[in-house]
Amino acid sequence: MGVSLSAQRHREKMGFGSAKLTGLKLTEARDKAIDALRLLAKGVDPKEQRDDERRLAGGSRLFGEFAEEWRQSYEFGLKHKAARNKLKRIVQVVCKPLHKLHLDEVATEHVIAVLRKVWHQREISRDTRQRIKKILDAAIALNLRPKHNPADWDSRLKPIMPKQRKRGTVRGCHKAMDYQDLPKFMQSLAAATDQSARALEVAIFTLARTIEVQNMRWSQLDLDIGLWDLGTVDTKNERPKRTPLPRQALAFLRKAYNERVSDHFVFPGRRFSQPISNMTMLNYLKQISRDPTLTVHGFRTTFRTWAQEETDFEEEIIEHCLHHITGDEAEKAYKRGEALKKRRTVMQAFADFATRPPKDNVTTLKIAKS
Template identity: 60%
Template sequence: MTLLTGENAKTTITAKNYLTVPPGDYPCGDNLYLIVSPSGNRRWLFRYQRLGVKRRMGLGSAKLIKLSEARDKAIDARRLLAKDTDPREARDEARRAEGCPLFLRYANAWREIYEKSLRHRASRGKLKRIVEVFCKPLHQMRLDQIGTDQIIKLVLDPIRHQVENARDTRQRLKLIFDAAIADKHRTDNPADYETKLRPKLGKAPKRGRARGKHKAMSHHDLPAFTRKLAARPDLSARALEVTTLTVARTAEIMHMKWSQIDFDIGLWEIKAADMPQDTEGGESTKNDCDKLTPLPRQAIAVLRKLYDGRVCEYVFPGRDLKSPMSNNTMLKALKEISGDPTLTVHGLRGTFRTWAQDETDFEEEIVEHCMHHITGDAAEKAYKHGKALKKRRAVLQAWADFAATPPALKLVSAA
């Protein structure tokens, strides 16, 4: 590098002389330098220091880029430094993305379109978490440079023990790369399970619990349990009472709001669009219908007492009163009251289903409807417009009466 001395060191670079000055390094302000080699080649250079290390970034040939353009680039680079961004790394990233988009930019654009097809806020939140958190190691990689080995090592291996998260991430990655193929950014899918991932990963592990296998309490033990439950004064016990009497899902009880309850006609309504994700049962609404739940007399009595002392919009608020009660709060109470550490709150729905099957003659379709399971294929469901409120109210009232039966008698209300 040639250093300027004497008169040359004082030379001011202008739009008129930058193509004629002799060899040397000429400061132009804003960390910009004109570098003229002994052979006469001229280039613009941006010098800076980041994290204690001196660095430089070429801004192009002075024969192709004017002084004013070079100064603009230098100012842009200084702005990036002010935002704690390395200008050379930002430039290199932009160059990599010119031929093919980077994963994060493309995946976010895809997500904004795809999530419109998802009904539930929880599902949209899960998709965002997959793209932004689980797939973070892929963010700055070009779509066409991501291979199966990278997906396994960087994304799937770290969450392999999280069976559902690993499965959902793998499935969403496949959709993202399918879209990239459709947009001609790739010709193959590195996240295809059957042809790319399974031969290397082996068979995917099963979920920790199969749906419908949640440990349930025997219905013969329910009356004794509800008597113990009624004796507890805490809010978690009241949440378990309402859960038992309405056979609702855990998350539905957690997110129950006073605005959803009509005490005059004894109904609890949840709009399909507001149906929460069940954090314990792993399921949300199984259909596109609003959920109308007839409230048994016992449930209304519990809710009226709670209404008199309400403190926020949630029937069962959390500690900060701005969010719902945690599902673990009910689970802990269930285990303490029952004395069985293997039971789950979601299993109470199984208790109801077994009681209805073994002890009553209620129609199976109506019993399933009480659990918000609309039976039949797509064609049948299209013609089922009725809510069967009268029939479901009879089932749930019989269930509530059974739960309130003195344990020693164990009487069951007939259909």
């Protein structure tokens, strides 16, 4: 028994069950039909409402609610605030079209619709697919949806989604300054008195990542021997990191320590108990260079190119200066030495190059390894 559900362009039918199998009486069927027509009059699809009631009775949950609970649990294992913020944005913003679907409703076509909007962003689309898959894997483990996962790459998405553009073959994806332009830029930077300029100088001299300089603490610094001990805090590969401080960076840090306004952060923010914003150095770089495409991270590439083109230092030590530990996993497991003396020589040579007076039409001589 059923009722006809009319729409502008098509007609659908909704059944209330078999009279023989369910024992549904004619009067009961009429009452249900009247209830369905009343819902239609209110603009409510009675089939959708019936399905929602069945899912709720069966324990199915909305994707949005389940995903948010999963995020709050999963983010405890994420080390950096930036990673937690990225996860939050993916779950709450990128995956928003999935929020009102029940877990057992989510199909490959829904996942594809979400991915298409961010497919031009290689990393975001990859992270989004991986997070959706993990969320649905968790739902499968709790018997909240069928065992197949519509976000599985090989079996579901790969045959449908278009290929993404490969990364370029040029080292790094961050726009870098030509190393030959660095001395002139550093001269302009030295003339500035802003804390942002000093933070940027330290980042360039130490080859550190933005988050490492942003969260640099006095307790990490040994200003007598010129050493910055980060431990594993804020390091990308979670390996202990100790960085030699070139004379130029050390001179500023010793002076700044005597004039410090915070006992915690070397570069405090507006609240001395907090560090500067992670955008401070980038915004200042764009302002002083007048090149909106440059990035702070790009100075690591500037160093790498300088070392390759202008010096004969060992390749492995150059990579070690960037805290890149070369070799396969087995080799890395045995590489526990820090090569501090060799790295100090390389980094001091780079700092000397960066702070030399800018000269035009002068050929740079090769710097021999020591």
